[in-house]
Amino acid sequence: MDRVPHASIDRPDTAAPTEAPGEPLRCDVLVVGGGINGVGIARDLAGRGLKVVLCEKDDLASHTSSSSTKLIHGGLRYLEYYEFSLVRKALQEREVLLKSAPHIMWPLRFVMPHDPAMRPVWMIRAGLFLYDHLARREVLPGSETVDLRRHAAGAPLKGLYTKGFVYSDGWVDDARLVVLNALDAQAHGATILTRTRCTEARRSAQGWEATLKTAHGAVVHVQARALVNAAGPWTEEFLRRDAGQKNTKSLRLVKGSHIVVKKMFDHPMAYIFQNPDKRIIFAIPYEDDYTLIGTTDVEHHGAIGTAQIDESEIAYLCEQASRYFRKPVTRADVVWTYAGVRPLLDDASGDPSAVTRDYLLELDTAQAPLLSVWGGKITTFRKLAEEAADLLCPPLAHTPSGWTEGRFLPGGDLSAFIGAPQRPDTDFERFDQALAQRHPWLPARVRRRLARAYGSRVGLVLGAAAGLADLGGEVAPGLYEAELHYLCAHEWATCADDVLWRRSKLGLHYTEAQRDAVVQWFATHAVGAAREPAVAS
Template sequence: MSEPLAGNHGRQGPTSSAGRPGVAPVVSALGRETSCDVLVVGGGINGAGIARDLAGRGLRVVMCEKDDLAQHTSSSSTKLIHGGLRYLEYYEFSLVRKALIEREVLLRSAPHIMWPLRFVMPHDRSLRPVWMIRAGLFLYDHLAKREVLPASTTVNLRHHEAGQPLKPFYTKGFVYSDGWVDDARLVVLNALDAQQRGARIYTRTRCIEARRSATGWHATLQSRDGETVTVSARAVVNAAGPWAGQFLREHAHQRDTKGLRLVKGSHIVVKKMFDHPMAYIFQNPDKRIIFAIPYEQDYTLIGTTDVEHKGAIGEARIDDSEIAYLCEQASRYFAKPVTRADVVWTYAGVRPLLDDASGDPSAVTRDYLLDLDTSEAPLLSVWGGKITTFRKLAEEAADRLCPALGHQGGAWTSGQHLPGGDLSSYIGAAQRPDTDFERFDQSLADRHPWLPPALRRRLARNYGSRVDLVLGRAQQLSDLGEEVAPHLREAELRYLCNHEWAGSADDVLWRRTKLGLHMTPEQRQAVATWFERGSAPTEPATLASMR
């Protein structure tokens, strides 16, 4: 199956009024001028994170994204919150430490979409020696403080459940901790928090022109139906990811001072290869690694590749050689070979990595650089980065930008929940993010015993404490409206349109949820038809009206 995240994502929904979350561009006073302190260009994880941080410091923020939130790189990751064990081999100690510190900060902020995950590394005697792996794991355990995640250990795969799906050749394994994240939902939650703190979020809206002067910026934003709004901003943040250089050159009329390596990472999804809840990290003879991760209950996610991307940025697709590579490397470890016929879904994204002159794409740094130009009105460009360090990147960006704007406002995000992440109304005081979620799920079952367990669990994972906005006053399953497709009812679709900028079936099926993976083509078409027949709300409700 080809990767469904790129290309045409369905019709654009109706435009909402100023400041309201809608099913298309949230544009106020189209055709007139609006003003703000900061215009953020790019609705991936870095743009949404920066918009959230700045709005929380009291700045007036507008964020625009030419497509859907997280439509490209930020929904195409391996979906891990991790320090990057393999980066230790490239002496990226500062990056690894920064990422390790962030793991538990993020896990506590949204325990419904992020949770701890144990990784098993089978030892291949022909590759890295035992002493090297143990040394690396010792560093990994001690570079940053851990309160939630357990330390690494060694296991005998002949007797451990993780050894059962593997070839008998692998007798020793190393187990360590990192975390899992629903990457696309992480972006949406940051955008939601930014909006709740006063930011205006424009989706499916391009910044087609940005003119700079000594006193400010004048930018023209254009929605897909051709309507425009002019934004006067004191500063611009270029968080366009793989398009960052292009935005500077073609739209902001500025010199592109940094080089990006565009590296494609591709993944395959196959039917479930093992029953236990742990993931695998496999070492390959080419010195790379791949992961095999439990995915969506019934599947295993395998990735990733690192391939120089030469084509159009928004049209990344996995190619046959990448599928063959992932199948071959996974088959070196699994007793049951992974074949092309086993692949049920693929996805690929382009990582915008800082060009550090490394010959091997796998060796290119995953660290980021913030470039602040104050020669005229401030321009902050974001180069590189990884999903684990997005919050720290956003904090550092705001720390640098606020003084340039003469604004007083300190860092605030490290101890704050993302929307839906505060479960206290269900469970009382937080304890541990992993056990907190289980207590929340049980409390949700107690309050709504009519919810089928699988549906309840999915809603709990997707929305956390915001599930109340989905369920409303429902007392029975039929109160949630028509079942448009299996396990997807109108109440949830309307919530996603009203509050999370969903404007097409793809937005819902492949980013806000992963229900598309579980549906037939006919069932996915039923969701598209729901949008096409105008079932999406034409006047979205405000968050205030739903409280």
């Protein structure tokens, strides 16, 4: 079941500015790009009191930021490439992120079966020692060696794997992480314009004059004191084509592809497998009923927004997973695939797997400030955003400092349900229990999905409902009209794909007929339900 996007619904243009007709929309900073880095920067800047407008040509997280392996991790394998600074920075961020949104992020234990033909035991132990000690840990337990002949993680594996190493990282719903940052940016005064492309940006000493065009052809003119280029894989292209900057750095576009198969093991741990080509792949519990296997590293030379997995990548992932699992993984087992293009800063490395995953923030103040984001990874997005804001505030004569560390993302503060937080994983379980007591009429599977997706904002979905009938019609199994109305009104959803593949992964669980029912709902209901936030004056 490869993903086939549906067309967006036809709906009125509601993104027109509130300024007088003909007047440009004025702001301090225009952010181009609605992936994780763009929304993170918009959130940080808006929280410091700057007036921010963010435009995204498609849906939030519709490309790279919804196509990751969905891990909050330090990057154990990057130690082999001596990326100690990147690994340390990522390790420091793991628990900051886990505590900020325990509904969409949680700790995950990883099992690495030892293959003597790969890395020797001493090298793995040395790497795990560094991994345990490069950053302080309060929530995540340290690494350990296990006997796979007796450990639960050994049961699905071939008998030749008798020793394993277990360590901690975290899981994240990547697309929802993007939406939560956009919601928080908006709560701090930012204007979020989805399906709105920046077609031209002209620079002078006084500022930027930008032209935005919505999917329906409406034009919005923006005057900004500074511009942030967070266009991800399009960063270089945007600078050259739309912003008139000819001398730019270069990106290395590397495709990462994943396959999803029916659940291959029952325990809650994930696997990290070493391959003969010195790469690694993960096998991760996914959406209750599935296992996610990925990723590949393949040079991408085609159109950026149309990356898809190819058969050789599927064969590679099946073959490498089958080296470890007792039950082989075959092409017939694959129920869904996805692929994304990683925008990596070109460091002239020959091996795509060796290209740095670190980021570079480039500030140009020759005229009005221009900040370009090169590279990056989900785990370090908050730190990247903080550093970007630190760079951009001085030329704007703005003094407030960073504020996001230790702050909850929308829905992450569960204290109204559970009291004082203790640790993110157990806090969520207590929240789910409290939700069950408050709404005993909610089916357990629906309740837990809503708890995971919305956290303490779940009341915005449920409203005053006292039973399932109060949630409106059941458009598809477990998906009621009340949730669809909420997603259209508050989370920028405009078509079925936004709901089925980004705001949730319900599309993976539904039949084609059930997915079509959601498409039909949008065709008949969403025009009246969806309301984009007005542009602040």
